[in-house]
Amino acid sequence: MSFSFVRRAALTSAIFSSMALAACVTPPRSAPLAPPTVAAAPAPVFQQVRPVEAEPIAPATQPALAFTPRGTAPVDAMLGYADKLRPLGTPELAIEIARLGDPGDAPVVQMQLALVLAQTRVPADLARSLGLLQRVIANPAPDAQPLQPLARVLAARYLEQRKVEDDRDRQAQQARDAQRRIDQLNDRIEALRAIERSFARPNTPTPHPNGGKPAAATAP
Numbered sequence: 001m002s003f004s005f006v007r008r009a010a011l012t013s014a015i016f017s018s019m020a021l022a023a024c025v026t027p028p029r030s031a032p033l034a035p036p037t038v039a040a041a042p043a044p045v046f047q048q049v050r051p052v053e054a055e056p057i058a059p060a061t062q063p064a065l066a067f068t069p070r071g072t073a074p075v076d077a078m079l080g081y082a083d084k085l086r087p088l089g090t091p092e093l094a095i096e097i098a099r100l101g102d103p104g105d106a107p108v109v110q111m112q113l114a115l116v117l118a119q120t121r122v123p124a125d126l127a128r129s130l131g132l133l134q135r136v137i138a139n140p141a142p143d144a145q146p147l148q149p150l151a152r153v154l155a156a157r158y159l160e161q162r163k164v165e166d167d168r169d170r171q172a173q174q175a176r177d178a179q180r181r182i183d184q185l186n187d188r189i190e191a192l193r194a195i196e197r198s199f200a201r202p203n204t205p206t207p208h209p210n211g212g213k214p215a216a217a218t219a220p
């Protein structure tokens with residue numbers, strides 16, 4: 001037997017032995033793979049956005065700037081506040097005057113109170129409104145300067161309104177005085193007519209005691 005044949009037989013035997021050993025050995029079972037974790041998406045956050053046009057329902061219950069979006073010019077805010085005051089009646093205006101109270105040296109509150117007082121149609125309130133506007137006009141504070149042109153316009157308008165109302169009251173008083181004099185003259189005229197009628201009555205003859213026959217003459 002040749003050497004090469006023996007070597008091939010040994011190699012073949014080794015191969016078969018390796019195959020048998022591999023078939024007997026059970027490979028280790030791999031651990032199951034965990035499913036990949038998926039991060040939950042965050043819940044959407046809905047923010048309530050207030051439209052620019054939205055305003056409080058109840059007018060004239062907050063300062064003027066509360067009725068308009070932030071960043072609005074002070075004059076625009078004051079005009080918006082004046083527009084809220086127009087439909088209010090006397091009771092609502094009285095409540096607003098009480099809410100504002102003493103404006104002190106705050107130009108915004110002074111303007112607000114001046115606008116409310118001008119709506120009451122009371123002469124004393126209109127005079128007080130003019131005084132508040134004059135204080136705003138003469139105030140050198142930075143927050144008063146943007147309001148001063150509007151304050152000057154309103155002061156001129158209210159001053160003209162006060163003159164018209166004073167003329168109207170004067171004319172009404174003159175009319176009452178004239179009517180009173182007319183009534184007095186009518187009373188005097190009626191008294192004179194009564195006296196005249198009493199003079200125009202005919203004299204009624206006094207009836208005679210003998211039935212209207214003259215008495216017989218008595219002989220001496």
